[in-house]
Amino acid sequence: MSGLHTSSDHMETSSVLDKMSGEGDVGQDDKSILPIISLHDVELSLGHGRSRVDILRGIDLEITRGDSVGLVGPSGSGKSTLLMVMAGLEQADKGQVLVEKADMSIMGEDELARFRGRHIGIIFQSFHLVPTMTALENVAIPLELAGRDDAFSRAEEELTAVGLGHRLHHYPAEMSGGEQQRVAIARALAPRPSILIADEPTGNLDTETGREIADLMFDIQKRRGMTLMLVTHDPKLADRCAHVVRLRKGQLVELDKEA
Numbered sequence: 335m336s337g338l339h340t341s342s343d344h345m346e347t348s349s350v351l352d353k354m355s356g357e358g359d360v361g362q363d364d365k366s367i368l369p370i371i372s373l374h375d376v377e378l379s380l381g382h383g384r385s386r387v388d389i390l391r392g393i394d395l396e397i398t399r400g401d402s403v404g405l406v407g408p409s410g411s412g413k414s415t416l417l418m419v420m421a422g423l424e425q426a427d428k429g430q431v432l433v434e435k436a437d438m439s440i441m442g443e444d445e446l447a448r449f450r451g452r453h454i455g456i457i458f459q460s461f462h463l464v465p466t467m468t469a470l471e472n473v474a475i476p477l478e479l480a481g482r483d484d485a486f487s488r489a490e491e492e493l494t495a496v497g498l499g500h501r502l503h504h505y506p507a508e509m510s511g512g513e514q515q516r517v518a519i520a521r522a523l524a525p526r527p528s529i530l531i532a533d534e535p536t537g538n539l540d541t542e543t544g545r546e547i548a549d550l551m552f553d554i555q556k557r558r559g560m561t562l563m564l565v566t567h568d569p570k571l572a573d574r575c576a577h578v579v580r581l582r583k584g585q586l587v588e589l590d591k592e593a
C-alpha cells in the first residue's frame with residue numbers, strides 16, 4: 335500500500351484510517367501505523383481586498399511515519415505556504431492539520447512553538463543563521479533556550495554528524511554556502527525531531543554542493559527514521575523521495591514515479 339494519500343485518492347477504499355476502524359482503541363503502540371502528518375480539506379487565502387488569493391483550496395494529505403514526500407509545483411503555487419501550515423507557522427482558514435496526532439489548529443502560540451520545537455525541524459533555502467554567533471552557538475543556543483542543559487555537547491555532536499566537527503568556532507561569514515546549510519541542518523536536527531521540513535534546501539547551492547547536502551539529508555533521514563517533506567524545483571531531487579506530489583490550482587495530486 336502506498337504510504338501517501340492525497341485528494342486524488344478519493345476512490346481509494348483502503349486508507350490508513352479505514353484500516354484502523356474495528357481494531358479497538360488506538361493506543362500508544364499504534365502510533366507507528368497512524369499517519370504522522372494528516373491534512374484534511376485545508377484552505378488558506380492570503381492578502382487583502384482585490385489582491386486576496388486562494389492559495390490552498392482543499393488540501394488532503396496523509397504521510398506515513400518515516401516516509402519522504404517531495405512537493406513540486408510552479409513558483410507562487412503555494413508550496414512554502416503549505417509547509418508553513420504543516421509547521422504551524424501559518425494558520426489555515428479551514429480544515430484540519432494533525433501532526434503526531436495533535437491538532438495544530440487548536441493550539442495557542444506558545445504551545446505551537448513548543449510543539450514545533452520538539453517535533454519539527456525546518457531548513458530553508460537561505461540558511462537563516464545568526465551572523466554574530468559561531469556554528470556551535472547557532473546550534474546550541476536554541477537548545478539552551480529550550481531548557482536543555484547538555485546544549486553545547488549536543489550541538490557539537492550534531493555538527494560532527496553533518497561533517498563540521500572542525501568548524502565549530504567559525505562564524506557564518508567564514509563558511510561556504512554548503513557549510514552554512516550543514517549548520518542549519520544540524521540546528522534543525524539537534525532537538526531530534528521526528529519530522530524534517532525542507533524548503534528548497536539546495537536552491538542557493540551549486541549543483542555539486544547541492545547534491546552533497548541532499549545526500550546528507552536523505553542519509554540522516556533514513557538513519558534516524560525521520561519523516562521528510564521536501565519542497566524543490568528540481569525534479570531529480572524530488573524523485574529521490576518515496577512519493578512526489580504536485581501542487582496544482584491549490585490542490586495536491588500525486589505523481590507517478592518512474593520505476
Ligand SMILES: Nc1ncnc2c1ncn2[C@@H]1O[C@H](COP(=O)(O)OP(=O)(O)O)[C@@H](O)[C@H]1O
Nearest residue numbers: 380381387389408409410411412413414415416
Ligand atoms: N502574506 C502574503 N500575503 C499575500 N499573498 C501572499 C503572502 N504570502 C504569499 N503570498 C502569495 O501566495 C502565493 C504562494 O506563495 P508561496 O507559498 O511562497 O509559493 P511557492 O513557495 O510555491 O513559490 C504567491 O502568489 C504569493 O505571492
Ligand SMILES: [Mg+2]
Nearest residue numbers: 413414415533
Ligand atoms: Mg517557496
